[in-house]
Amino acid sequence: MIKVKLRKKPITDGRSSLYLDYYPAIPHPDTGKPTRREFLGMYVFDKPRKILDKEQNKQMLELAETIRAQRQIDVQKGAYGFLSGKQKETCFVKYFEEQAGMKTGSNADNWQCALLHLKNFAGSSLRVADLTVKKCEAFRDYLLTTESNRNENKLSQNTALSYFNKFKAALKQAYKDGLLKDDINAKVSGIKSEETNREYLTLQELQALVKTGFSKNPELVKAAIFSALTGLRFSDITRITWGQIRQLGEGEYAIQFTQQKTKGVELLPVSAQAVSILGNRKGDNECIIQRLDYSTKINNHLRLWAKEAGIKKHLTFHCFRHTYATLQLTLGTDIYTVSKMLGHRELKTTQIYAKIVDEKKREAASRINLDI
Template structure:
């Protein structure tokens, strides 16, 4: 059984890098190569000069120890996907292609193109541990951006995107049945709608209506508003623990482990977002939060607030992204806040904001003596 130890290494400029020493070594999730050292990409000051640096060291070491403990548990329980022999060297694309070979006729060509587009998004090799809801969501967004590949590079239609994503989902279901992935992603992730669905979001006045409206579930209300203020998905919020929250007033952040890379990441959050969490405790932050409870509570709360929109929990993430752009946040920063690996995924929100601006440009109209402004004022002299 591998043992996970937290170690330190000087990296210059008075800083010390923290990393995990895993022995015996385990395969790297991306390359399959046996790896002993796992760098967390965080550091502490070798000789802290003031209270701020001492606080930084204390919180960073706590984070690193949390990561180490989690890694040790994953090793012991074999829950770390790439420790499984089937997952360790499992190439999903090869598995995808194997499913293609089971098809014939025109259906075979459709599968071939579906795999070609998947490769254009993800590259030539994708290991099973890399597959999750976020990855799948970004792939769906990629297909909906109508990319063109091949010699003609012609954009694909929405119906084609629906077809290619359906083949991806079908392959995920088979992978789950055969034990290559631990959860049935093919059932969990949403299909691409045949119709061009509108990404629903709330305006700030509608958010205020929610704030002012009572909800029969306090935890659902707090989690919803927290998603609006941070852009986090339900799955991220539901698993959030107090040990992942760091900082003090004006400088709060969530420090968590990215499943794919194993690196520690920081997401700054506002004081308002932090205050929604209540008094610090241990374990999960949003105790009692269940998705089926959200499904039944949310529609009633939205209706009670007088909002005539079909709002799901994921709409709160869309709300965060859209309002950030409307308030002037640049696309690169927003992409990082949303955790997108490709900025093209974030560009979908730019299209939404552009449409809002176009609609707004037509709202101011002038009249002269009861009639629309005469064309003579609009003609070039």
């Protein structure tokens, strides 16, 4: 069994450097060669005379003993090697940027926004060695109080939650990759979600949009109506190919796909009308929606389309998914089925829409008034 002992090595000016002695030797994380010493970068006075010197000795020895105890636990678990100097000097911002570069779709945009806020908070040279629970909590507090990079409005709590979750995901991956000695992500509490007003369309409003159309962006019209008829997200719709749409029987169709957000494999039944919205079938490898990237231009087009249709609601693409869920529940589909159709992992996520329907019922109950 490897033993870890705290030892001293005399240096200049009547001081001794503190180091850990491993016996037998362990592999050095930088060179791979066996080593017995890990210098802690701390020193004590050999013959302290001043009160401050004595206090420093006490603090340094207590800290060094804490590190020694942790190293002893590490080697007993089979972690034969302290964090290397190279790992400590790794730029976490650069690492985060690399993680963001591997994302696609709307998720990639969220990662890039989170990266911008991380740079605003810590600059571009935040090292792995600088990451502590306190530092991470400070970034969390920053997100809850800062302004959006797109305008002067304060970030909403749910937007801050989304960005901080990206940060925590990068921390978790850094720990898995061996850049972090401790799983800091597990020690940092996240941001609580805030219940928001989910904008949706009534059946009459959806019908008005269909009749009005929008010649400036016909692919957007197709994608939006398809979302309202299937409940699919933008990121999923723009990735689905014609080969994934299968005809199960007369007028019966289903789409087999992997959800971009949850990575869950789904076989989603869809109506014949939803398929007909897409137009003539193309090659199996061609996407059902083409030349449509998520951007502010899309939201601008949605607002123009709504205005032309006489709808005053603030539309985003996600409103069509909300519309699907709300209409299904309003028309009598049970919440469990709606939850499965939306691909929710937990029923409580779908219950948000049930609250909307309950509110509509309460409003309806007050519409009939007798003059008594």
